[in-house]
Amino acid sequence: MKLVIPGDLLSDDIKRAGEGTYVASGEVYASVYGILDKKELRVIPLSGKYMPHTGDNVIGKVIDISFSNWIIDINSPYEALLHISEHPDRIYPFDMSQYLDIGDLFIAKVKDVDATMRVELTVEAFNPLRSGRIIQISHTRIPRVIGRGGSMINLLKKELDCNIFVGQNGRIWVNGKEDDTDLAIQTLLKIEQDSHTLGLTDLVRDMIKTAKRERKGK
Amino acid sequence: MSDKPNKLIENGKRLDGRNLDELRPIKMEVGVLKRADGSCYMELGGNKAIAAVYGPREVHPRHLQEATQVIIRYRYDMASFSVKERKRPGPDRRSIEISKVSREALAPVILKEYFPRSVIDIFVEILQADAGTRTVGINASSVALADAGIPMRGIVSSCAVGKVDGEIVLDLTGQEDNYGDADMPIAMTQDGKITLLQMDGNLTKEEFARAIELAKKGCKQIYEVQRSALISKYEGVSNV
Amino acid sequence: MSEDIIAEIKRDYIYNLAKKGKRVDGRAFDEYRSIEVETRLINNAEGSAKVKIGNTQVVVGVKIQPGKPFPDTPGQGAIITNAEFAPIASPSFEPGPPDENATELARVVDRGVRESGAIDLAKLCITEGENIWMVFIDVYVLDHDGNLVDASALGAIAALLTTKLPNVRYGLGTEDVPLPISDLPVAITAADIDGEILLDPSLDEELIASTLITIITGKDGSLAGIQKSGMGPLTFDQIFHITDLAYKRAKDIREKYLEIVDDQIGEEGKKD
Numbered sequence: 047m048k049l050v051i052p053g054d055l056l057s058d059d060i061k062r063a064g065e066g067t068y069v070a071s072g073e074v075y076a077s078v079y080g081i082l083d084k085k086e087l088r089v090i091p092l093s094g095k096y097m098p099h100t101g102d103n104v105i106g107k108v109i110d111i112s113f114s115n116w117i118i119d120i121n122s123p124y125e126a127l128l129h130i131s132e133h134p135d136r137i138y139p140f141d142m143s144q145y146l147d148i149g150d151l152f153i154a155k156v157k158d159v160d161a162t163m164r165v166e167l168t169v170e171a172f173n174p175l176r177s178g179r180i181i182q183i184s185h186t187r188i189p190r191v192i193g194r195g196g197s198m199i200n201l202l203k204k205e206l207d208c209n210i211f212v213g214q215n216g217r218i219w220v221n222g223k224e225d226d227t228d229l230a231i232q233t234l235l236k237i238e239q240d241s242h243t244l245g246l247t248d249l250v251r252d253m254i255k256t257a258k259r260e261r262k263g264k
Numbered sequence: 265m266s267d268k269p270n271k272l273i274e275n276g277k278r279l280d281g282r283n284l285d286e287l288r289p290i291k292m293e294v295g296v297l298k299r300a301d302g303s304c305y306m307e308l309g310g311n312k313a314i315a316a317v318y319g320p321r322e323v324h325p326r327h328l329q330e331a332t333q334v335i336i337r338y339r340y341d342m343a344s345f346s347v348k349e350r351k352r353p354g355p356d357r358r359s360i361e362i363s364k365v366s367r368e369a370l371a372p373v374i375l376k377e378y379f380p381r382s383v384i385d386i387f388v389e390i391l392q393a394d395a396g397t398r399t400v401g402i403n404a405s406s407v408a409l410a411d412a413g414i415p416m417r418g419i420v421s422s423c424a425v426g427k428v429d430g431e432i433v434l435d436l437t438g439q440e441d442n443y444g445d446a447d448m449p450i451a452m453t454q455d456g457k458i459t460l461l462q463m464d465g466n467l468t469k470e471e472f473a474r475a476i477e478l479a480k481k482g483c484k485q486i487y488e489v490q491r492s493a494l495i496s497k498y499e500g501v502s503n504v
Numbered sequence: 505m506s507e508d509i510i511a512e513i514k515r516d517y518i519y520n521l522a523k524k525g526k527r528v529d530g531r532a533f534d535e536y537r538s539i540e541v542e543t544r545l546i547n548n549a550e551g552s553a554k555v556k557i558g559n560t561q562v563v564v565g566v567k568i569q570p571g572k573p574f575p576d577t578p579g580q581g582a583i584i585t586n587a588e589f590a591p592i593a594s595p596s597f598e599p600g601p602p603d604e605n606a607t608e609l610a611r612v613v614d615r616g617v618r619e620s621g622a623i624d625l626a627k628l629c630i631t632e633g634e635n636i637w638m639v640f641i642d643v644y645v646l647d648h649d650g651n652l653v654d655a656s657a658l659g660a661i662a663a664l665l666t667t668k669l670p671n672v673r674y675g676l677g678t679e680d681v682p683l684p685i686s687d688l689p690v691a692i693t694a695a696d697i698d699g700e701i702l703l704d705p706s707l708d709e710e711l712i713a714s715t716l717i718t719i720i721t722g723k724d725g726s727l728a729g730i731q732k733s734g735m736g737p738l739t740f741d742q743i744f745h746i747t748d749l750a751y752k753r754a755k756d757i758r759e760k761y762l763e764i765v766d767d768q769i770g771e772e773g774k775k776d
Contacts, residue, residue: 049494077415162331179517312546349569389592392548
């Protein structure tokens with residue numbers, strides 16, 4: 047792994063310039079501070095705000111309701127809109143709060159992002175997350191929560207017997223028995239904190255085992 | 265700092281023992297604040313400053329938004345105890361001017377079109393002042409921007425050059441600034457484009473050219489410090 | 505706005521833990537985060553200290569200058585305390601003059617120093633009715649992760665302990681002497697979260713607490729200042745409980761972080 051900073055010369059193969067890079071006078075340079083992925087010729091940032099992309103799964107929070115849109119915070123510099131017509135039934139603007147009210151958290155998908163960063167969402171179901179708990183971590187740590195090929199998230203689900211939904215925007219929903227949920231959240235915060243540690247999966251496995259043993263001992 | 269010494273340069277050495285083309289000792293640390301999106305602490309000689317970056321974030325009031333790019337705000341502030349005579353807290357004409365030119369020194373490298381309708385706030389707090397505070401602010405801010413994950417064409421580096429006892433020198437002390445003949449803060453991109461240039465005093469054209477050359481050299485050294493500060497934040501990290 | 509959203513998202517988690525006697529960072533209810541005190545870091549100030557409590561960071565600088573006394577105290581020095589919520593410290597701090605929170609912070613810090621009698625103001629008279637020492641205590645918040653009051657109050661007294669009167673600079677003597685300090689006030693802040701009392705609240709805890717209360721005690725354990733800050737009511741039992749806790753914690757902090765600084769002054773004094 048190699049750390050790069052903005053302005054570092056990466057390559058002269060401009061056709062391969064990926065995310066986190068820019069091209070100037072026939073060469074590819076890093077535009078962000080992060081880890082160089084040589085294969086893809088892109089830079090994976092270590093920090094920064096969540097920028098929505100079409101197709102991302104996120105957890106949104108209703109912050110306002112306008113005449114035909116729910117206005118949603120998605121943990122980004124940009125608010126997102128969920129249009130009334132996303133609802134499968136014909137509903138009336140003054141009834142909108144019955145389906146999703148201000149303060150409600152729910153799972154959504156980014157439907158479209160335009161050039162001026164106007165963000166539209168869509169949902170599978172108009173279900174506010176009423177059970178379970180939600181935490182928020184840095185979105186740059188989400189790949190670690192998921193792990194290679196889903197290794198980390200599968201470990202968590204299996205060992206902790208919880209439903210876990212991971213939003214690309216750094217919000218994670220955990221639903222399970224009280225004790226399991228506590229442990230799951232503790233573990234997720236640990237992953238965020240130690241996301242750069244080698245052998246993180248093993249560390250997490252041990253942590254869960256120890257916690258479970260302690261719990262039985264009580 | 266009260267009385268003018270007879271000589272500021274003796275046998276090619278300055279009063280603090282430095283060579284003419286030598287920077288004062290530098291210390292730089294990245295990510296020193298938890299709440300900020302990016303931050304950097306810098307010492308240059310007796311200067312101590314912290315830069316913090318917040319954003320991109322929503323613009324308030326909204327009418328300041330720009331539809332196609334992010335706006336940049338820069339606030340340079342000196343703590344009341346940063347100078348010998350207590351300074352009244354808050355902005356004054358000097359800090360307003362420095363904020364403006366510093367913003368203009370950094371804005372050209374930021375890839376502004378990535379974040380339409382939003383703002384990046386850069387805040388600099390000078391905790392201890394010892395001549396050259398604006399260059400320290402710019403250097404620390406540039407690193408804090410990178411730390412915040414802001415996409416940029418490169419890093420901006422800054423230093424002051426000037427004329428003291430008839431010689432062109434790098435990185436003036438307060439005394440050299442007060443009793444010297446010229447002071448010229450400069451900031452430049454790593455590919456050598458000048459983004460900040462101010463001068464007060466007297467320089468011949470030939471001296472000016474030499475001063476620019478010296479500033480290039482100074483900025484190059486500053487750049488190396490900025491770079492290693494960023495790299496060392498994740499040093500020892502094997503599995504990012 | 506997004507700060508409120510984070511707090512709301514974390515609220516359930518913090519409540520749930522508090523009900524079980526736990527905190528997010530694993531501390532006991534009466535336990536402080538790690539504290540660091542660094543003194544004499546600002547050469548241009550007559551006294552200075554940087555205090556970290558967990559991620560919270562403040563720098564306090566003390567400037568001493570001669571000035572005119574207040575008409576009602578012609579023979580006494582003056583204390584002027586100011587707090588700046590520097591916008592570097594939090595996404596919710598905006599540039600501008602101190603708002604009500606910064607003003608409250610400055611006044612609580614001032615109260616602790618003043619009412620405990622930490623500074624012997626009579627000794628700061630240069631010429632009665634004409635010239636006195638003015639003690640400017642300036643608090644700069646650098647990183648706001650909760651409990652600014654305790655960090656600022658600790659920073660203020662630590663900075664004062666390192667302060668010297670600049671006699672030489674103002675032609676009032678041949679040497680600079682330590683500022684006369686006669687007490688070491690320590691502020692202890694508690695948060696009420698659903699009836700549970702937690703000391704040294706983190707920012708997340710502060711944001712969901714119904715109220716905060718700060719108790720400032722002096723060396724002999726007497727109260728030098730109290731400030732309840734927040735909408736939620738407290739019961740008498742809670743207040744007495746907090747006062748007891750505050751006295752004990754203040755004693756620990758004073759011994760561990762202030763009496764050390766005090767000794768340093770002593771040693772330096774000897775050297776001089």
